[in-house]
Amino acid sequence: MTSTYRVQLTPDFGFAEAADLVDYLRELGAGRLYLSPILQAVRESRHGYDVVDHARIRDEFGGEEGLRALAARGMPLISDIVPNHMTVPLPESENVQLWSALRDGPESPHARWFDFQWPVALPVLGDEPGGLVVDGEVLRYYDHEFPIRPGTGHLPLPELLEAQHYRLVNWRESPGYRRFFDVSSLMGLRVEDPEVFQATHAVTFRLIDDGVIEGLRVDHPDGLADPRGYLRRLRPHVPGPLWVEKILIDDERLPSDWPCDGTTGYDALNMITRLLVDPSSRERLIETFARHTGVRDGYEDVRHESKKHVIELFFRGEVDRLTADLGDPGLRDAVAELLAAMPVYRAYVNPGEQPPEESVRLIQEAAREAAARTDPDAVAKTANLVLYGPPEAVTRFQQTCGPVMAKGVEDTALYRWYPLACLNEVGGEPDRFGVTPDEFHAFAAGLPPRTMTTLSTHDTKRSEDVRARLAVLSEMPEEWALAVDSWAASVSFDPRLDYLAWQSLMAAWPISVERFTDYLLKGAREAKTTISWMNPDPAYEDGVREFARRAIEVCGYSVASFTEVVDRYARVNSLGQKVVQLLMPGVPDVYQGNEITDFSLVDPDNRRPVDFERRRRLLAAPDDSWDGQKLLVTTTALKLRQRFDPEAAYTPIEAGEHAIAFARGDRAVAVATRLPVGLERRGGWGSETLALPPGRWRDLLTGAEHTGRIPMAHLLSRYPIAILEG
Template sequence: MTDPVKPQAPPRPTATYRLQLTPDFGFAEAAELTSYLAELGVSHLYLSPILQASPESRHGYDVTDHSRVREEFGGMAGLRRLAARGLPIVVDIVPNHMTVPVPESRNARLWDVLRHGPGAASARWFDLDWIGGQVALPVLGPGADPEAEVVADGDVLRYHDHEYPLRGDGRPAGQFYRLVPWRDAPGYRRFFDVSSLIGLRAEDPEVFEATHEVILRLVAEGLVTGLRVDHPDGLADPRGYLARLRERAPVWTVAEKILVEDERLPGDWACEGTTGYDALNMVTRLFVDPGGEEPLLDVFVRHTGFPPDYDAVRYEAKKQVLEEFFTGEVDRLTREVPELREAFVELLADMPVYRAYAVPGEEHPEETLRIVRAAAEAASARTNPEAVAKAADLALYGPPETVVRFQQTCGPVMAKGVEDTALYRWYPLACLNEVGGEPDHFWVSPDRFHRYCQGMAPHTMTTLSTHDTKRSEDVRARLAVLSELPAEWAEAVAEWSAQVSFDPKLDYLAWQNLMAAWPIGADRFADFLAKAAREAKTSMSWADPDPSYEEGVRAFAARAIEVCGPSVAAFTERVDRYARANSLGQKLVQLMMPGVPDVYQGCETTDFSLVDPDNRRPVDFAYRRSLLRAPGGDSWDAAKLLVTASALRLRARVGADLPYVPLETEGIGRDHSVAFARGERAVVVVTRLPAGLERRGGWGCAPIGLPQGRWRDVLTGVPHTGRVPYAHLLARYPVALLERG
């Protein structure tokens, strides 16, 4: 007998387009875009989570039922109709958690656990901490009177909009849960510090099968041809999970893994790569002028009073979130060794990455040992070195529960301490403050960028904007210009601050984002600043709101626009002379570098969105469709759409596996351009640091040598060969995309 032939995996994408589905924009609306997206040049449609979530959810990561495609989007029938439009589909899946909804009965699995306790059929689904036979549910509001507010109603216990199953004589006591104040730690692992998202045990084969039932069926039927895995670092065994997923769903898969600086994706993960934040940060820094670092840092320190040392701010932020939000996680980690609590806290605060990938019972990779030992060395300077050494040893070689729990705690502490705290406190140049970014690592040289690209996995995802970026790519393109105009920027901020001020810890972030998102309405601007203030946690936070402070934020936002708007507009107009080049340059680099490029909804033209929910606003696709049908024109939007469509279509023609070959540049070209070839089929040349280029008098007669052969710029139709003056090559656009022939 011959071995059965495995079904052939579907083709990998050449490019994807991410759509954020909402109750207002479901499968039917997505289907209307498939012809436009195919014409744009993407090969695959990339959808936000599609399983049943809370009915009102605008993002879909709060799954309530893994057995159904979301009704608000059109259900299974709607998904089939979308797939029938012919554009292959990639979906975002959420293996780490599901929601604790209100009312709680919306989650049948959770309801089963609350009703039947540890013996429930669904008890193995969740990462629960049974203390005294009960799970703590943090829902009681400030000053709540449980005797009066928690009431029995038949076989249900009600607390305002919450409801829980009752057993026995119907009294609140004697249940498998206990209601505790909302600030208390929950009796379950959660997503970061979000108690409304309960951790799943995807490492359990039965849980894996049940939570992936629909997704695996869609893959088997060919309706889904690629997967994006949300937050694998939260899982007990990311490597094992991805291996099981690949075995059951042998399709192109990328993982939302946040890599910091030189960190690389674990080589034994069964996926093609990451969702692209590593590429995003490298591309952004490629367009930042190193000469602006010191003057912008000086302006930042002078205006905010924050220290010039980012490491100190990051450490303090991580310590703060550990003490305010993660006491329950630390309690659970140190339950058997309470005397090591402080040592574990310091070790967690000094971990430089989201996870070090220690696997119980296995010999640890050298990189894992290096990371944990470096953190232990730093922590030893702050507390008892012997205790830290013991904690580090337990984190690496202790009981499996301790090793895994430590790994699962590192990610939330990094996410909340760095992404959602430190990056809102330390922002000399806010375009560097992205997920996985290190704002004190100011720039990268073309040579370093080339080395990075040569080491990339060929089918990893790349991106410039996502539903989680703190600023869209074009906001960052404007901000990067400040590194070339630090003196002018300092003068402008001094002028604006003299007229309108509120909180020094927030104002300087406000001026950067007001300029970079201009024009922006007062409500949008105020919403952004209020969120930024809550995340920074210096004057208010999500846990400790301050209505009077927020009122001040909103008054500042309105007055800043009213008083300084004309001046901000004038400064932005000056910035845009150079930001346009940054915008087109970073877009072309991202679309043509190794990997599978993703275009976030609407970003084929300019988009000046800030952090969510601002970046999930409806997109004017009719406008973009009209531009695509009538190419040409000198507007920034028209140029960006031309670059996007031309690059996507070229990638589809030449394929994704071509070698990345840096092109030699010299003189002014070495400082102000980035150039590379993809095999012998395509050449990319983009302008870098355009303001500095202008100060040097432009390109002059400086040439760039093209690879042998005849080339045609697909943006302009102009042929080129041999050594070509930059001024000629980049006469129409600040970028060139050449195809052989």
């Protein structure tokens, strides 16, 4: 296992199109083809996480026949799987298991699939009355369909509704089931039940047994009742790689008793980004952000406020259910404050077991923070109960932490507090400006050898090259302040959105008005300061559209000029982070298209179709453009990975303030420039040298050979990075 290349399958890009990529990917140096979910999802789905049938490979991609034809091309396949939830489709009759459970209630053989409260509240009704029609054995509500409980179809409508195993409620109300975050159309599965586990994984296991699929990436394990238990059941079926989409915060590490190869790489992504950021600009950038937005609160306060906001907006039902499980309705405020104070996605307490020391520490630390905001005795009681109390409460608290963290931080706080937006990534901490080379070396040396590393994914808030540009601002905060002051003086709309807009416009330049508008509308809805997905405001949204159009029309020339200056240094960041990620410990993943520059924003922008023909041409005839250099770095590093042991020792090499360097065993050395603006301002490398490990080393990018101590100015004379093979 040397590397993976992730592709997003869509109805327009299925197994046949992926098969056409295999020769290109081999030439690029990719080791495995890593596919987004392949089971049958909603027909028009562009992502595949809304699975509707676990017994079928998705028809729109070419079905199982197409998948087997792709596998026959000889590149091993990794599949993304979705154990936490399946979709509530429209019409609902397309989900066979859900239909059975709603029709027959607790007596249904499929009732055990779902985490229901009977009768199940289904939030589908609009604000206007009417629309419900009985049609034989089906209850219809516009495009919705619901089964009628046998023997109740003759009743008058009010009595019929009362007789069902479900209750239709307003779309704003909380559902009577566990869901994926706040998405009521994604219903949680009880894969802790052996029967459900087997039924939802049977096709996947058969494909692994047949050699069609080699390994798996597990989506959102934190939503499961027992992630560790799930992985222990899964691991024997997966002899190949097994990764989990686990978001780690700061120095958090994956639980040591999880039988998997590691995470999908957000921890590595955030550390690499911090490596590019100059911490000395922290206060200046925060001051510029505060001056433009009016936000004077620190990130910790904004994060708490955001988590409390989403608890009341989205998760009232979950908090009420958790409070009921705790057996004391007076604990509701304490529950909400404890959830808001949790610093991580989950603390991994398993009912009936002594909680791990780290889990106790995390919950007690959160309790101390929560106690400052509500009744300390109630908080202490709540903390004790979620550690040692009723099994249902212990599990439900764990399952609720993740959604509150994801919606409160990823999808709210990160859109409210953004002095330097490259730090506002999944699992990132936007108030942590930079790490030193020594801190990065310590992190890298501690990584599991087969964990995944990445720089971009289908879920990143910004692509790697957008972050490379934004990181440059940390080295030129004065110039940035002057530029954004001039743009804001020319075009303005909402101070809480405008500053994010200017960072995004510069970092994604050139960008169409349509793409820019779509991003700003999503950003405003996620921030929830004026509008949200639940509470639109057409007049405000029209204002966003007008701002986006005028920002490009009026300030586009100036933005382009500023970006041109930034790109002298962003190219250095882009190539440097690529070298580091591809050669550091772990299995590197390349997200579709990011072997050359990609300036995408949050999904769905980063899931747009990729021009693979352009990449093929460039690989066949490389040039010295930024794209050409990034492709050269990518293919050189990926092919080098194939020639050294994936578990080769990681050895830091002292390289001063403006470089990061390390060796992998005795076969590879990576050197990358960092903080290039500061390097230029001090006059370049001067007399700095780098001591190579013993032996002769060939620079695979230039062909030059080196040995011993070499001047940095010589080593990095052509490229700001070096890839050496011994």
